[in-house]
Amino acid sequence: MAGLTKKIAMVLGCVAAFGVATPTLSQGLAGAYLAGNQANRDNNYDQAAKFYAQALARDPNNPYLLQNALISFVGKGDVDRAVVIATKVASGQFGGQLADLVLTADAIKRGDYAEAQAILKDGEDRFTPLLHGLLSGWVALGDGKMTAAINAFDDMQNPTVLRLFGQYHKALAVASVGDFDTADRILVGDENGNLRLNRGSLIAHAQIMSQLDRKQEALDLLNGALRGTSDQGVATLRDAIADQGVVDYTYITNAKQGAAEVFLTLANVYDRDQQQGDVRYALIYARLAEYLRPKYAEAVLLTAEILQDQKQFDLATKSYASVPQDDPMFLNAELGRSDALVEAEKPDAAIEVLRGLTRSHGDVPRVHMSLGDVLRGQERYSEATAAYDVAVDMIPDPAPNHWFLFYARGITHERDGNWEAAEADFRRALELNPDQPLVLNYLGYSLVEFGLKLDEAQAMIESAVAARPNDGFITDSLGWVLYRLGKFEEAVAPMERAVQLVSNDPIINDHLGDVYWMVGRKREAEFQWQRALSFKPEEKDADRIRRKLDVGLDAVLEDEAKNETTLSNDN
Incomplete structure (x- = not known):
């Protein structure tokens, strides 16, 4: 689909930017306007709409404020309010594509297809060929003109991507009439x-x-x-x-739903092609699809995903939560809601959502896997293992794509101190996906830390680095296994490369310091340890780094060896 998406983006061509207009304002308007602009830049549509509305209360006919408010109200999902604003925008001298879009959607929603057709005809130069052609076909169908609708879809011929979507919507149109x-x-x-x-x-x-x-x-x-x-x-x-x-046949049964599908088509195009224009195009089209077809799960989920990408987690979770439990997409919506809550740093709320899914959709392995992932992220390893156990038991014949389940459970076993079970899961993951670099790295690194099978660990990590040469953490693992094998000179290059790739990680900088110390570059080692401290490592790691700066790595290693001997004798 990547090539198709690129071609679609070319068909879309240049569109009017849904950006922030900048008028000259009186001092009384400046505060609300500037606050609205900042909220708009942050994609905070709720706050932007609030501040622009305050500014419009002082200057209700200001075209710049109207344009910016229009973007914000559509973005937050209040299209009814946006229709009022779009009407004012269209009546002035600064009409634009977004106002035309909103008014076209409103006319279709009201069943006034003649008005929708008039807007499309008047704004033909402002609409892209893809949008204009598809909407024209559905508007004609809504007006009872089947032949005109078919002609509109068939007229979409060049380039090829235009024909593909024209014929797809033609198929939906003829299916809608049986x-x-x-x-x-x-x-x-x-x-x-x-x-x-x-x-x-x-x-x-x-x-x-x-x-x-x-x-x-x-x-x-x-x-x-x-x-x-x-x-x-x-x-x-x-x-x-x-x-x-x-x-x-329920997919598209009337012109209103067909027009909603047009907006959803455009939303998907912009959402997939992140480098082409502003992602808020995708949000605006998705919101208009929802407006014409309320509770349409495909549009709701796309809206929520876009908002989540824009870090508007409250709006995103609200959209996810709007999908009713009897909708087939409810599971997807709840999983999306839990993801958004995790990103919003509300893990307890995410866990509550997933616990609810274990009751309503407990026969779906993905639910238990997702619960395990969130619990693992909160370092609740025993609970995460229990969730993963349920998922594993539900998959008697794991497929290659199930490697991550065993990898994740291996991590929770390892963190809980159950290395035997952890190693078994990591090796099971490699049976399913033999060259998976994440598993090779984690297992190899763990073997190094435990001082086990070091030659095998080195081979695993070398394979992982070959698969992901630009992954700093995997490259660090290679440098560290060489260090643990006493191959200090060989360890220098991969450790330096790891720091180049991930310059602000405390552990990687600490490791490079240890390697430098062992090859006699002690001043550089101390610099790396100081640098590692500046990145705020965990306190136990920070204490060890400070000790190395005080007495040197040799003394620290000697003390640690003595302590291990003492503990061994005590046992």
């Missing part, structure tokens, strides 16, 4: 490939196949898509077709 044979022929595709462009096209085609009494083909399509994944919505559809043979 012409499943035509829809199927289009979705099957031609010599250029099928038109299963996204998850939605997969669901639509499976429903269409079931309507045409092609149950097995629909099941084959869905089972192929589910291989190695846990998409609850697709799985639910697959089970329904398996049980009933024929299911209703």
Whole structure:
């Protein structure tokens, strides 16, 4: 899809920037306006909308304030308020693409397709060919003009990517009026490939196949898509077709839903192509898709993911939580909500969400894996191990993609001091994915720390470095195993490389100091230890580093050896 996404971005071409306008303001407006600008720059749509609304109360016809407020209200999901603002923007001399988009969506929502068509015609130069062509087709269909709708989709021919999306939406349009044979022929595709462009096209085609009494083909399509994944919505559809043979066609049944799909199409394009324009385009299109089709889980989840990427965790969790429990995408929404809560540094709330899922979706291994991951991140290793145990027990025949489950449980075993179980899990992970660099590194490094199988550990870490030469932590592991093997001169280059790759890690800088000391570069060693302290290592590590600065590494190692001998004799 990467190549297709790039081509789509080229089709989108230049669009009006949804940025911050900068008017000359009276002093009375300046405070609210500047606060709104700062919130807007931070993607804090709630606060931006609040401050711009305050500024508009003082100057309700200011075109710059209206444009900025419009962005903020759409971003926060209050499209009804945005419609009022867009109406004012369009009535002035500074109309723009966003106002046209909002007003087009409003007209479609109200069923006024003639008005929507007038806006599209008047703003043709401001809309991209992809957006204009797709919306024109659905608006014509909503107005009862099927021939005009088909022509609009068929007129989208060049470049190829425009034709692909035009034909995909044509298939959805004819399916919405019950012409499943035509829809199927289009979705099957031609010599250029099928038109299963996204998850939605997969669901639509499976429903269409079931309507045409092609149950097995629909099941084959869905089972192929589910291989190695846990998409609850697709799985639910697959089970329904398996049980009933024929299911209703529900994906897109009217012009309003079709227009929502257009906005979702554009949202996905911008969300995938992070380097093309501002990601807030994706958010705006996703919000408009939600506006036309409330509770549409695909749009809701995309909105939440974009907000989460923008670190707007409150808005993101609110969106995730809006997916009802009876929706097939509820599991995905709750897993997303837990991720957002973790990123918002609310791990207890995330754990509560996941504990709830173990009760409502306890038969899904991914739920227990996710719970284990959050507990592991909170250093609650025994609880994490218990969660991973449940997931492992539910997968009698692990596939290669399950390597991470055993790797994660290996970490919790190792942190709990159960090395035998940890090593068994790491080696099981390598059986499933033999060249996985994260596992090779963790197992190799752990063997080094325990002083076990050092030659094997070196070979593992060398393989990990070869797979990820720009990973500073893995490169540090190689330098450290060479150090532990007494190959101090050989350890210098990888340790220096590790510090170049991750310059602010206290442990890596500490390790480089130890290596320098062992090759006689003692002043450089002391510099690295001082540098390591500046990055605030854990207190036990800091104490050891300060001791090395006081008496040198040789004395520290000698004292540690004596202590180990004493402990061994005591035991």
